[in-house]
Amino acid sequence: MxxxxxxxxxxxxxxxxxxxxxxxxxxxxxxxxxxxxxxxxxxxxxxxxxxxxxxxxxxxxxxxxxxxxxxxxxxxxxxxxxxxxxxxxxxxxxxxxxxxxxxxxxxxxxxxxxxxxxxxxxxxxxxxxxxxxxxxxxxxxxxxxxxxxxxxxxxxxxxxxxxxxxxxxxxxxxxxxxxxxxxxxxxxxxxxxxxLGRNAAQRVLSGTIGRGEAERITAALWFSDLRGFTRLVDTVSPELIMPLLNDYAGAAVSAIHAHGGEVLKFVGDGVLAIFRDDGNLQNACLQSIKALKSCLRDLREVRNRRANAGLPVTDMSVALHVGEVLYGNFGGEDRLDFTVVGPAVNELSRISGLARSVDQRAIYSAAFKQAAGGLNEYAISLGRYALRGVENPSELFTLDPSVLR
Incomplete structure (x- = not known):
């Protein structure tokens, strides 16, 4: 040549x-x-x-x-x-x-x-x-x-x-x-x-990596965790815990992604996700409701499959809220996390904690109900609760069980 x-x-x-x-x-x-x-x-x-x-x-x-x-x-x-x-x-x-x-x-x-x-x-x-x-x-x-x-x-x-x-x-x-x-x-x-999640990954790879570099966004917020997980950890063999987490988290992640949400992080057995406003907050809320229904439906299949195989099973609680948050890089100089922070995230955490005490698989705030357009035909009030760190008592809701079937 x-x-x-x-x-x-x-x-x-x-x-x-x-x-x-x-x-x-x-x-x-x-x-x-x-x-x-x-x-x-x-x-x-x-x-x-x-x-x-x-x-x-x-x-x-x-x-x-x-x-x-x-x-x-x-x-x-x-x-x-x-x-x-x-x-x-x-x-x-x-x-x-x-x-x-x-x-x-x-x-x-x-x-x-x-x-x-x-x-x-x-x-x-x-x-x-x-x-x-x-x-x-x-x-x-x-x-x-x-x-x-x-x-x-x-x-x-x-x-x-x-x-x-x-x-x-x-x-x-x-x-x-x-x-x-x-x-x-x-x-x-x-x-x-x-x-990091899809959107966060795109931001990081495009150069948004500065410590404290963040933007204000409005979003529907999701936090789900497993019910009775601490008891499970104490009573089942350690090698069974990771497959259980994968099965349950897999159902949540698939449902969130399928309806336009973004998983930001796993916190122990919990999943934090957002559904961005993108000019239509009501749609973001409704998409999170669709993800909730899809997730709980898929979890029935997960529980049946695991129970038939003689593996430990549990259930999941999902908390939904809405608000303005800071979305970006937070952490130390050589270890950052791309996530959301702000009062709305803190309130979401408090709402999630109440899901167990009121024994509900789905729980959401009055602010979420309003942003979603009311959900009047499905909403069931759980009463007003004083949330730690929140000035005024908050009315919380769940969905009619028929919707979650």
Whole structure:
């Protein structure tokens, strides 16, 4: 390959990385440039493990006859059949052998194939197959993201020339570095969203990280916690507590996110969330009511499943309030939390504490009732209560049990 062409391809990869292109875009552009330069790639696969609470990794598939790159995501758990296929793959061979590449000339081969994928490729008319693994240095590893593995297949009548394989091998590290950059950006977004919440993550990644940097917002506020959780902790085996928390918190988080809310933090067995005003406070309140109903409905399934499996079960109380809060960064110089603070949050905490004493699964303030448009056909008054730290007694409400079924 002409040195100028080589440089142009390498520069194109760098430009794609610097401009924030995705892994699929990087692979597609790279393969197109290789073909234009005379390296006949017909199909390419590129994959990398990742740092994600659910996914183990992603594989991107490019084919010269297709317009779009296909994405395959695989989870952390793997079936016995999946494990068997992985162990018989050339990628597993590279991982365990320490080799960086493996080439197999399919054209003209007689006899057995060392990997099950090869006869499949032969039937599809492929003539040459190159598998590569670009490993990262120890300080560049993030979670399971420690390498980029890829395959490069051609249908050219004579396969790849040795010079083409050499050139491809020299260019692949550029592509791997660009893919790592895109994957790290994706990991940063995933980790931030997982631990901070969606909106907070976007704010932090866009530069809102100054200590005390906050804005005033009006929102419907949600706090839910488990009923009898302290007793459960004292009476069941410790290894059963985390799965219980995951099952119950999972129902709450799914319901909140499904109806436009944002989970800000977990406080022990509690969940603090907000439904932002965004110009329509009544809608925010009604969305939180929908989330409440969805959450309690899903919890019935959680309890039934756990009870049938002989696992401990409990129930959840949800408190709703509304008010103006400060939304932003609070904490020490080297440890910040992105959350909400203010009198309305304190009042929400007091209301939540009363949910247990009045034995209600759902409880909300008069301010919330008014902001939601009355809820007159569903609201049941629980009376007026003196809340610690709140000047005047507050009337609290629950929803008609028929609504919560």
């Amino acid at each position: 002409d040195p100028k062409v080589f440089t142009n391809i390498a520069r194109a990869i760098a430009d794609a990385s610097l401009n924030g292109h995705s892994e699929g875009e990087i692979l597609s552009n790279f393969c197109s440039n290789l073909n234009e330069a005379g390296i006949p790639v017909k199909r390419a696969l590129l994959g990398a493990d990742t740092l994600h609470p659910v996914l183990a990794g992603r594989i991107f598939s490019w084919h010269a006859d297709k317009q779009d790159v296909e994405l395959y995501e695989f989870g952390r758990s793997i079936t016995e059949e999946g494990q068997r296929k992985w162990h018989s793959s050339p990628f597993y061979h590279l991982e365990t052998s320490g080799e960086d590449s493996l080439r197999f000339r399919i054209l003209g081969h007689n006899g057995d194939y060392p990997f099950p994928v090869l006869p499949e490729l032969a039937e599809q008319g492929y003539t040459d197959y190159l598998v590569t693994m670009t490993r990262f240095g120890e300080r560049a590893v993030i979670g399971q993201l420690n390498s980029v593995y890829a395959s490069w297949t051609t249908t050219h009548g004579e396969g790849y020339t040795d010079k083409q394989v050499e050139t491809l091998g020299a260019l692949i590290p550029f592509a791997a570095a660009a893919v790592r950059s895109a994957s790290v950006r994706r990991i940063a977004e995933t980790v931030a969203e997982t631990y």
